[in-house]
Amino acid sequence: MSSENKDADATEAEIIESNATEIDATEADKVDLEKAVDGDEPGDTVEVDEAEIPGEPVKQRSVARLVAIVVLAVLLVGSAAGAASVYWWIYRPDQKAFGLSLFTTASVDKQIQDRQKQVAGAARDGTVALLSYAPETLDKDLANAKSHLTGEFLKYYSQFTDQIVAPAARQKGVKTEATVARAAVSELRADSAVVLVFVNQVTTSKDRPDPALATSSVVVKLTNTDGRWLISEFNPV
Numbered sequence: 283m284s285s286e287n288k289d290a291d292a293t294e295a296e297i298i299e300s301n302a303t304e305i306d307a308t309e310a311d312k313v314d315l316e317k318a319v320d321g322d323e324p325g326d327t328v329e330v331d332e333a334e335i336p337g338e339p340v341k342q343r344s345v346a347r348l349v350a351i352v353v354l355a356v357l358l359v360g361s362a363a364g365a366a367s368v369y370w371w372i373y374r375p376d377q378k379a380f381g382l383s384l385f386t387t388a389s390v391d392k393q394i395q396d397r398q399k400q401v402a403g404a405a406r407d408g409t410v411a412l413l414s415y416a417p418e419t420l421d422k423d424l425a426n427a428k429s430h431l432t433g434e435f436l437k438y439y440s441q442f443t444d445q446i447v448a449p450a451a452r453q454k455g456v457k458t459e460a461t462v463a464r465a466a467v468s469e470l471r472a473d474s475a476v477v478l479v480f481v482n483q484v485t486t487s488k489d490r491p492d493p494a495l496a497t498s499s500v501v502v503k504l505t506n507t508d509g510r511w512l513i514s515e516f517n518p519v
Contacts, residue, residue, distance in 0.1 A: 394470070397470060398467045398470060400511065401467055401470060401475040401477060401504060401511055402465040402466070402467055402477055404430070404504055404510075404511035404512070404513075405465050405475075405477035405479055405502045405504060405511075405513070406462045406465050406479065407430060408427075408430035408431070408502065408504075408512070408513045409460065409462055409465075409479050409481060409500060409502060409513075409516075410460050410461065410462060411423075411426050411427040411429075411430050412427045412430070412431075412439070412460075412513075412516065413458060413460035413481065413483055414458060414459050414460045415427075415447070415451060415457070415458060416451070416457040416458075417451050417452055417455055417456070417457065420448060420451050420452065424443050424447070424448065427439065427443075428440060430512060430513055431512060431513050431514075432505055432507050432512035432513065432514050433505065433514045434514075435513060435514050435515055435516060454487050454488055454489060455486075455487050455488040456485065456486075456487045457485070457486050457487070458483055458484065458485040458486075459483070459484050459485075460481055460482065460483045460484075461481070461482050461483075462479055462480065462481055462482075463480040463481070463482055463497075464479075464480045465477050465478070465479045465480070466478045472506070473505065473506045474503065474504065474505050474506065474514075475503070475504045475506075475511065476501060476502070476503050476504075477501075477502045477503075477504065478499060478500075478501055478502075478519075479499065479500045479501075479502050480497070480498075480499050481497065481498050481499065481500060482495065482496075482497050483495070483496045483497075483498070484496075498518055499518070499519050500516060500517065500518050500519065501515075501517045501518075501519055502515070502516055502517075503515035503516075503517075
């Protein structure tokens with residue numbers, strides 16, 4: 283073979299080898315890019331600035347931002363709806379027993395408000411009756427108090443007044459009068475309710491004729507018995 287042909291073959295081999303190297307490098311870059319996009323490598327994160335993406339349509343980026351905003355709005359609305367549903371089921375835990383409908387909000391609110399007033403009124407009246415009595419009207423006062431009670435608490439109160447309250451009221455001339463400053467319904471169900479009652483009570487006796495004022499708060503639990511809200515628990519706090 284002539285030296286001229288040898289030189290030509292060498293040049294051609296160098297060109298082929300150079301092209302192969304360039305192809306390998308290109309393929310390697312392509313594979314690395316695919317891995318980065320697909321996330322095949324655990325823990326690899328690729329952050330790409332929008333300005334570095336040549337040829338990306340501006341409209342496409344705007345749509346992406348709009349989608350993100352819409353998704354965020356949906357999440358916020360969902361959170362608000364969740365909060366509303368929590369309020370609904372805490373505040374109205376037994377809507378079927380009330381005969382209420384989720385689709386009649388105004389009517390539901392009116393019924394709830396009426397029931398709240400009824401329950402709060404029963405708690406007020408019962409509390410005043412329990413904590414108010416005088417020696418000259420003792421039997422009548424205690425009978426009135428018992429008419430506001432039910433269940434085990436009625437039995438307890440009857441025993442307590444017979445053994446302690448009545449003798450003290452008669453012997454020492456104890457007279458007490460209670461007024462309710464405020465009553466707040468904290469729980470309302472179809473057949474039970476809980477009311478926080480704030481009480482002012484003035485007491486006098488033969489030994490202490492000067493009125494003594496005491497303030498207290500009581501958690502009153504009521505039970506709906508034959509259409510009447512009666513006190514089933516009476517717990518000072």
